[in-house]
Every structure is written in C-alpha cells, then in structure tokens.
Amino acid sequence: MAIDGSGAATSDPSGITVIIVGLGPTGLAAAIECHRRGHKVICFEKNPKSYRLGDLISVTGNAVRVLQEWGNGSVIKELQAFQCNLDTLEVYDETGDLKLSAPYNATQAKDQYMMRRSRLLDIFLQHLKSLGVEIHLGIQVADYWETESSAGVTVGDEKIAGDCVVVADGVHSKGRPQVSGEPFALQATDGIAFRAFFHAGEISQDPEASWLLRDAGEKDCFKTFYGKGLVMMVGTAENHEYVFWSCGHKDNVMAHPSSVATVLHLIRDWPVSKRLAPLISKTPGDNCLNQTLYTRPPLKNWVSSNGRMIVLGDAAHPFLPHAGQGANQGIEDAAVLALCLQITSKDDVPLALRVTEKLRYQRVAAIQQRGVEARDQSLNVDWGNGGFSKKLTLYPAWLHDHDCIQQVYEEFDKAADAVTKGHKHTFGGIPVG
Numbered sequence: 001m002a003i004d005g006s007g008a009a010t011s012d013p014s015g016i017t018v019i020i021v022g023l024g025p026t027g028l029a030a031a032i033e034c035h036r037r038g039h040k041v042i043c044f045e046k047n048p049k050s051y052r053l054g055d056l057i058s059v060t061g062n063a064v065r066v067l068q069e070w071g072n073g074s075v076i077k078e079l080q081a082f083q084c085n086l087d088t089l090e091v092y093d094e095t096g097d098l099k100l101s102a103p104y105n106a107t108q109a110k111d112q113y114m115m116r117r118s119r120l121l122d123i124f125l126q127h128l129k130s131l132g133v134e135i136h137l138g139i140q141v142a143d144y145w146e147t148e149s150s151a152g153v154t155v156g157d158e159k160i161a162g163d164c165v166v167v168a169d170g171v172h173s174k175g176r177p178q179v180s181g182e183p184f185a186l187q188a189t190d191g192i193a194f195r196a197f198f199h200a201g202e203i204s205q206d207p208e209a210s211w212l213l214r215d216a217g218e219k220d221c222f223k224t225f226y227g228k229g230l231v232m233m234v235g236t237a238e239n240h241e242y243v244f245w246s247c248g249h250k251d252n253v254m255a256h257p258s259s260v261a262t263v264l265h266l267i268r269d270w271p272v273s274k275r276l277a278p279l280i281s282k283t284p285g286d287n288c289l290n291q292t293l294y295t296r297p298p299l300k301n302w303v304s305s306n307g308r309m310i311v312l313g314d315a316a317h318p319f320l321p322h323a324g325q326g327a328n329q330g331i332e333d334a335a336v337l338a339l340c341l342q343i344t345s346k347d348d349v350p351l352a353l354r355v356t357e358k359l360r361y362q363r364v365a366a367i368q369q370r371g372v373e374a375r376d377q378s379l380n381v382d383w384g385n386g387g388f389s390k391k392l393t394l395y396p397a398w399l400h401d402h403d404c405i406q407q408v409y410e411e412f413d414k415a416a417d418a419v420t421k422g423h424k425h426t427f428g429g430i431p432v433g
Contacts, residue, residue, distance in 0.1 A: 013038050013040070014342060015345075016040065016341055016345075016346050016349065017040040017162035018031075018034045018039045018042070018166060019041075019160065019164070020043045020044070020165075021043075021045075021166065021167050021168065022044075022046075023043055023047075023135075024170060025121065025327035025331060026168040026315075028125060029330060029331040029333075030166050031133055032124070032133075033338035033339075034334075035133055036069065036070075036338065037342040039338065042133075042136075042160065043128075043133060043136060044136045044139050044155065046141075048137050049137070055197050055246045058113070058114045058328075059115075060324065061111030061112060061400045062400055062403075063331040064111040065111075065405065066335040066404070071127055075124075082116070082119050084114045084222065086104045086220050086221070087103070088222075089104050089222050090102075090224070091224050092224065093226060094271065095270075095272055096271060099226075116244075139155055141174075141175070142156070144165060144167070146306045146309055148306055150308065151306070151308035152165065163308065163346060164341070165179075165308065166310055166312055166337065167311045168313045168330070169315055170314045170315060171294060171315065173315035176311050178309075179304045179311050191250045191293045192249050192292050193247065193290070193321060194248075194288065194289070195244075196244065196283045196289075198242065198283060199242060200240055202284060209278040216236045218239070220236045221236055223235060225276070226381040228382065229249065230249055231247070231248045231378050232245070232247050232248075234276065234279065245280060245283075247267070248379065250379040264280060264281065293320055294318050294320075295368055296318065297368070298365050302353075302356075303354050307350025310337065313333055317329065318368075322374035322375040322377075325367050329364055332363075332402075333356070336359055336407075337353070337356045339408045340353070340356050340408060354419040355415040358415040358425075359408065359415050363428075367399065402428070407427070407429060410428070
C-alpha cells in the first residue's frame with residue numbers, strides 16, 4: 001500500500017461518517033482530527049457543558065505535535081495564553097523545608113503547556129464548534145450497534161448510523177462492554193487522589209490562607225510536599241487568578257462526606273499542615289472531588305467483532321495521574337485513528353480501526369507501567385534516607401519526542417500485516433531495552 005508521508009491533512013471529503021461518544025480530551029481530539037482528515041463527524045456528550053472539575057493538566061510534546069496543526073496554530077496560541085506562568089517548581093518535605101527548586105520558564109518550556117483542565121477542554125470545544133461539526137451536548141447514548149457495513153448509536157427512539165463509532169467516554173465507559181466484549185474489572189488498588197480548583201478570591205482576604213498568593217507574586221507557583229505514603233501539591237494558575245491543590249494517598253482511604261475534611265485528617269501530623277490547612281479549608285464544597293485510582297493493562301480488544309466500533313482513551317487504557325499522560329495518549333489515539341481511516345478510505349474501515357489498536361497497544365502499555373513506577377516513587381519518599389528511592393527520567397525521548405503521525409506512515413503496512421496475517425511485530429514509541 002503506497003502511503004504519502006507528507007503529513008498534510010486533506011479537506012477532501014472521505015465519505016466516512018464517524019460517530020463519537022464522549023467529549024473529554026480524547027473525544028474532542030478525535031472529532032477535530034477526523035474532521036481534518038475529511039471525515040464527517042457526529043458527536044454526543046452526556047454532560048450539557050464541557051466543564052470538568054479537576055486540577056492541572058499538562059500537554060506534552062508528543063501531543064503538541066498533533067495540536068499544532070489545529071487552526072493554523074491558533075489552538076497552540078490559546079494554550080500559550082492560558083498556561084501557568086511559572087518561574088520555578090518547588091519540592092518540600094512534610095515539615096515545609098525546601099528540598100529542591102527547579103527553574104521553569106513557561107515561555108520557553110519545550111512543547112509543554114500546564115493549565116486548568118476545564119480551560120483545555122473549553123479551548124478544544126470552541127475550536128470544534130468553529131469547524132461546524134455536529135455536536136449534541138446533554139445527550140445520553142442508550143445503545144450501540146453495528147452490521148458488516150455500518151455502525152451507530154441509539155438516542156431515545158432514534159438510530160443514528162455511520163461507518164464507525166468511537167467510544168471515548170472514560171474509565172467507567174458505558175459503551176466498552178458492547179464494543180470490546182472483554183471483561184474490564186477495575187480493582188481499587190492504587191490509592192486515591194483528592195483534587196480541587198477554585199477562584200483565588202476565596203483565600204485572598206484570609207491572612208492565614210493567602211500566603212500562597214503572596215508567594216506567587218505577579219506570576220504563578222507550584223509547590224509539592226512529599227511525605228511517607230502521601231503527596232500534596234498546591235499552586236496557582238492563570239497569573240494567580242485560580243488556586244489548585246491535590247492530595248495523593250497510597251491507600252484507598254474511605255472518604256468523609258467532605259473530601260476536604262479527609263485531606264485535613266491525612267495531613268494532620270505534618271508540621272507544614274499549619275500552613276496548608278487554612279488554604280485547604282477555604283475550598284468551596286462543590287469544588288473538590290475524590291477519585292479512586294485505577295490501573296490495569298490495556299484492553300486486548302479495542303475493536304468490536306465486525307470492526308466498526310472502537311474504544312479509545314481511558315475507556316481502553318486508564319492511566320494513573322502520576323504518568324502525566326492520560327489526555328496526551330488520548331490525543332495520540334485520536335490522531336492515529338483519523339489518519340488510519342484516511343489511508344484505508346471508506347472501503348476498509350474495519351482495517352483502519354484494527355491497525356489503530358495494533359499501533360497503539362504496546363506504547364500505552366509501556367506508559368501505564370511508567371505511571372505505576374512514578375506512583376511508587378512519589379509515595380515512597382524517605383527524606384531521612386536520601387529522598388526518592390528511585391529517580392525516573394523526567395522527559396524520556398521515547399515518550400515526549402514521539403511523533404504518532406510519522407509512526408502511522410512508517411508502520412501502517414506492518415500493523416496491517418499483523419491484523420490480516422496474525423504476524424507478531426514490535427512497534428515504535430516504546431522504551432528500547
């Protein structure tokens with residue numbers, strides 16, 4: 001199969017209709033990338049708004065390579081405008097002693113943007129709307145179906161048909177059982193995270209809580225406190241207009257009806273809690289969530305039996321937040337699928353979906369393992385014995401320099417061979433050795 005490696009997207013209609021369920025980072029990216037590749041897109045999202053409660057999200061170089069093609073660079077400019085304006089990343093122990101201060105220049109960061117999760121989603125959604133894509137917000141998909149020649153969803157009493165369906169509705173996916181048919185047990189064995197994000201006005205007038213804003217000065221700040229089995233991050237975003245904090249604990253602690261109360265209980269023995277507690281206590285009740293952490297190997301079957309439905313993002317391969325790659329890998333999934341559909345054309349949509357799975361599986365499995373290692377590192381800090389017991393490379397080239405689009409051009413035929421002939425292959429984008 002001859003493949004053009006220029007990487008340029010086409011505006012010519014492909015004749016393929018892609019139905020996308022779920023408009024988190026993966027679904028939004030899938031909709032935008034499929035539109036760029038000439039496919040007709042129909043989107044469904046059960047929430048009426050794009051807003052998601054959470055803390056910071058980091059868009060790294062491997063995903064930026066995809067985003068820089070959106071809107072002739074306009075989307076990247078928006079990310080730059082709203083990224084955290086940081087000078088340093090600071091690491092403390094549980095007493096509040098500064099252990100490490102690493103320079104961080106947001107304007108010179110190498111293809112990396114740290115920002116509010118809800119801001120990122122809004123930027124993506126507004127760009128998608130500008131493309132004229134059909135979007136249905138506040139709509140719950142009731143069922144999924146496929147034949148040998150089409151696939152679709154049921155909404156109310158109406159069946160909506162396309163050439164394929166992308167299920168990107170997150171780790172607790174409703175569509176995954178119908179698409180994959182593979183058992184997907186999630187055991188809560190990987191700890192719990194508490195996250196909060198709120199307007200800085202909540203603490204600005206409190207002398208005991210506003211120390212964070214004073215520390216930030218005219219820019220933003222990011223402080224991480226490590227103790228045995230517990231990590232706490234606090235900081236500001238968008239030039240200290242917003243405050244965020246998150247707390248990770250190694251055990252699946254039973255959350256009090258108030259997540260804030262649980263976090264205050266967890267840090268009660270830390271000497272630095274005298275500074276942290278007033279800030280955390282100011283969190284509005286509806287601005288904090290607790291999230292049980294899960295990880296497991298990626299689904300072995302991302303694609304349905306007839307090859308016209310596929311699960312992507314957290315629905316196929318949930319990541320621990322310590323990997324820092326959940327949204328980034330969803331964006332890679334989206335770009336690979338859209339290009340594979342363009343390469344195969346309408347004549348062989350099932351091959352496109354199955355090649356996508358082959359190209360992505362080994363990479364996401366490796367990154368999941370890195371997330372487990374990063375979790376173990378962050379929750380086993382012993383300052384009396386040198387701090388971190390194991391140090392991971394912060395920006396490994398195999399992860400952050402990966403070009404998923406180029407990989408498709410280089411390895412599509414090999415992946416198609418694996419699909420059609422059952423041959424075993426090793427694909428790119430994974431650690432060597």
